[in-house]
Amino acid sequence: MNGNFKLISPSHWRLPKKGSRLADIDLFLSKELLAGIQKDNSLNQLIDASQLRGILSPVVGMPDIHEGYGLPIGGVAAFDLEKGVISAGAVGYDINCGVRLIRTNILAGQIDKAKLREIMDKIEEKIPTGIGKKGRRGELPFSLAEIVKGGAQKMVAEGFGWPEDLEAIEEHGQMAKADLEKVSPLAVRRGREQLATLGGGNHFIEIQEIEDIFAADLALAFGLKKGNLSVMIHSGSRGFGHQICSDYINILMKAAAREKIFIPRRGLAAAPISSREGQDYLAAMAAAVNFAFANRQLMTYDIREAFGEVF
Known part of the structure; x- marks a missing residue:
């Protein structure tokens, strides 16, 4: 660990602001986790x-x-609303990537491996998985x-879904000020194709006890x-959120050059929050947030349907 980090309390480390660093950097890590971040670029990304x-x-x-x-995954940064910037790369490519837990009243001891396989097969019939996979649902009765605009x-x-689902979702499943007009045609096309799909990478549907x-x-x-x-x-x-991020990194890089904003790396492309580009990104980002809320809600519905067909 960088010798300039100070131990504030057990598992709390601080690198005080100095020179070009305009803010302290606080790490909440055990010694074991602390050693692990030396193996990637996450600390440099915080700096x-x-x-x-x-x-x-x-x-x-x-x-x-x-x-x-x-930003690294697990990194948190806040900006002054009037003087600060918004960064599409800091928000990331998978906008509103999230985890949802669906509870059941089924006892694990009531099902064997064959029944578990049957449930998974039903879920896989309904929800496409993997990079680039398109939804099987076909045309939905809404645009x-x-x-x-409406999300979950x-x-x-x-x-x-059920009305009580919304009580357990951030923003009650709908972020304000989303605007599809601020989203590129390519992002729109990718969104239409991939609603109610899981995706690849570290995305998963898992039955747990x-x-x-x-x-x-x-x-x-x-x-x-x-x-x-x-x-x-x-x-x-x-792909909807991924394309929005890709589009706005380019847009915000141009805005940063115009505004003479120092950008340490392309991944932190940023523009003033109050700028036209900043406000456009926030509207597009909210659209992706609501898309993700809707995506997880539709998969929740499909999973409930799958369980209903097996039990």
């Missing part, structure tokens, strides 16, 4: 982010930190503009019981 205009202190590395594109709220209103309860009061509040099956979905905005 680069600390040099962006309007950055607020501290820039934070969380315990899951690992190398990303602009992409409605999807990116629109899906639930159309019957693809709740083996241990570590916080009984929280488990009770969430309806999680030891021995029950649950299903976890990890997916995001697919």
